[in-house]
Amino acid sequence: xxxxxxxxxxxxxxxxxxxxxxxxxxxxxxxxxxxxxxxxxxxxxxxxxxxxxxxxxxxxxxxxxxxxxxxxxxxxxxxxxxxxxxxxxxxxxxxxxxxxxxxxxxxxxxxxxxxxxxxxxxxxxxxxxxxxxxxxxxxxxxxxxxxxxxxxxxxxxxxxxxxxxxxxxxxxxxxxxxxxxxxxxxxxxxxxxx
Numbered sequence: 529x530x531x532x533x534x535x536x537x538x539x540x541x542x543x544x545x546x547x548x549x550x551x552x553x554x555x556x557x558x559x560x561x562x563x564x565x566x567x568x569x570x571x572x573x574x575x576x577x578x579x580x581x582x583x584x585x586x587x588x589x590x591x592x593x594x595x596x597x598x599x600x601x602x603x604x605x606x607x608x609x610x611x612x613x614x615x616x617x618x619x620x621x622x623x624x625x626x627x628x629x630x631x632x633x634x635x636x637x638x639x640x641x642x643x644x645x646x647x648x649x650x651x652x653x654x655x656x657x658x659x660x661x662x663x664x665x666x667x668x669x670x671x672x673x674x675x676x677x678x679x680x681x682x683x684x685x686x687x688x689x690x691x692x693x694x695x696x697x698x699x700x701x702x703x704x705x706x707x708x709x710x711x712x713x714x715x716x717x718x719x720x721x722x
Contacts, residue, residue: 531625538622541598549604555670556661560597563657567593570660571653577688582646589639589650592632595619615640642685652689655680659693660701667701 542561550556571590575583594602599622600613619636623629639647658680666673677697684690700707 532627535622535626538598539595542594545597545602547604548602548607552604552606553662553665553670553672553676555668556665558661560594560602563661564591564594566660567591567650567653567657570656571650574649574653574656574686574688574692577692578645578649578686580645581649585635585638585646586649586653588635589647590653592635593639593650593654595622595632595636648685649689652684652686655683656689656692656696659696663696663699664701 542564543559545560547558547560547563550558568587568590571586572583575581575586596613596615596618599618600615603611603613615636619633623633626632638644639650642648642651659677662670662673662677662680666677681690681693684693
């Protein structure tokens, strides 16, 4: 049980591990855990757009894919030119300490190989989360976000993810809550203020 407790503390490190690429974008702030949180929801949505997909496996890949970053940190594209993260060692070292370590290791290895339909969907979920975050930054005026988005879109592997990316890019990031710009925003639903 102590090793499982240690594992859960390690997972908590993802809440305090920043996504370092945002330094270069110049706006936005996000932890690896916040990124993973939305990746899981995107993976869930993508699974329901596809046929013959192991939903459980996709969800597991989505929430485990960045687990090594609790030990390695999040290396952005500039960092990766000069620094090599030993993610396989990080996962092997973790896996050796917990009874379900082999399951975690196998899921992450399948994700990294990207050979199965489930792994491609999980990869797309990861990139779509980046696209969503970049679109939010673009909508707030970051002029560099579009260029970053173009590269992320090129990484998408499935037709459904490409279609979803198009919808994301055509949708204002505030539309889900601010599309009805009528009297409610003036009187808060209180008819006496009309």
